[in-house]
Amino acid sequence: MKRYIISILVCLFLLPLFINSRPAVAAPYYQGKVITIIVGYGPGVGYDRIARILAKNLSKFIPGKPTILVQNMPGADSMIAANYVYKIAKPDGLTIGAFNRGLVFAQLLKGEGMKFDLTKFAWIGSAAIESTVLVLRTDLPYKTIEDVAKAKSPIVLGSTGPADSSGQLPLFLKELVGFNFKDVVYPSGNDIMLAIERKEVDGRGMTYSSAKISIDRGLVIPVLRGRVMEKGIEKLPMDEDLAKDARGKTLMAMRSAPDSMGRPYVCSPGTPDAIMNLLRDAFAKVAKDPGAQEDARKNMMAVTYVPAQEVQKVLQYLLNQPP
Numbered sequence: 001m002k003r004y005i006i007s008i009l010v011c012l013f014l015l016p017l018f019i020n021s022r023p024a025v026a027a028p029y030y031q032g033k034v035i036t037i038i039v040g041y042g043p044g045v046g047y048d049r050i051a052r053i054l055a056k057n058l059s060k061f062i063p064g065k066p067t068i069l070v071q072n073m074p075g076a077d078s079m080i081a082a083n084y085v086y087k088i089a090k091p092d093g094l095t096i097g098a099f100n101r102g103l104v105f106a107q108l109l110k111g112e113g114m115k116f117d118l119t120k121f122a123w124i125g126s127a128a129i130e131s132t133v134l135v136l137r138t139d140l141p142y143k144t145i146e147d148v149a150k151a152k153s154p155i156v157l158g159s160t161g162p163a164d165s166s167g168q169l170p171l172f173l174k175e176l177v178g179f180n181f182k183d184v185v186y187p188s189g190n191d192i193m194l195a196i197e198r199k200e201v202d203g204r205g206m207t208y209s210s211a212k213i214s215i216d217r218g219l220v221i222p223v224l225r226g227r228v229m230e231k232g233i234e235k236l237p238m239d240e241d242l243a244k245d246a247r248g249k250t251l252m253a254m255r256s257a258p259d260s261m262g263r264p265y266v267c268s269p270g271t272p273d274a275i276m277n278l279l280r281d282a283f284a285k286v287a288k289d290p291g292a293q294e295d296a297r298k299n300m301m302a303v304t305y306v307p308a309q310e311v312q313k314v315l316q317y318l319l320n321q322p323p
Helices: 002-021 046-057 076-087 103-108 145-149 168-177 189-197 208-216 246-261 273-286 290-298 308-319
Strands: 034-039 067-072 095-098 122-126 132-137 155-159 181-185 203-207 220-225 264-267
Touching: 034 046, 034 076, 046 067, 046 095, 046 273, 046 290, 076 095, 076 103, 103 246, 103 308, 122 246, 122 273, 122 308, 132 145, 132 168, 132 208, 145 220, 155 168, 155 189, 168 181, 168 203, 168 246, 189 203, 189 208, 203 208, 208 220, 246 308, 264 273
Parallel strands: 034 067, 034 095, 155 181, 155 203
Antiparallel strands: 095 264, 122 264, 132 203, 132 220
16 A cells, blocks of 8 residues: 555656656647738728628638737728738738729829838738629610710719729720710719719729629619629620720730739738748638638628739739830
């Protein structure tokens, strides 16, 4: 009995030594942390809706399962948000930026107020591929693009400014084809849709995913699309086919190029590769997640991951064009 008690005491004495000799396992980087997705537009628009789908579903694919919040930072066609992520947010992977894909043209044309270089962001990739369409109110006499081409009175279209990728579609049609369009700038896409409801404007360029709700309820009809196509708009004419010369076709192809990186997501320049790889892997997985896909379907959106290197190819194609 005495020997038995001594054996137990020896085991109890040695046990802490064995426990302490085990290598320490570091907690996942994101454990207990909060990721904020900065969206360059107000609530309810396509960029916001995609971000909220991601915020709901992304955490389960990131080691440590961080809390993910969405913060809206509208202004200057999402340029304020892009400037914030580039200049102010820390490169720690806790701030993710979501801004308009059309900002590449703001950089190409050295737009006023731009304080970022798109090529220097730490790119996660894109959460969608988006088709751009021209939509018009259903109560107007314009049912086809041929009707639009014959318009004698100006067709008034809403946009959120020159960096608005969807607003660039009618702008190019006006400049390169000669359509009788008049542009009116609004603070957000929601404001444009309210203006369409009130018959203040006749239509707008917009992503097909964002337009579906208004198309289905009979408010607007699509009459033209850009190069990137989605199911449901296969029969619409394409803007490039209306161009009068090779230069016009090239410029319209350039305008369509960012649609293949429909919803860009970035972190601040200098964010470590190890953190970026975690985020890229999580974005790739959430795009295949049934729960995220169901949430997207309910919002009449689509979540599709476009890898960072594919987005960067588009940027290089556009930013390396000759003057």
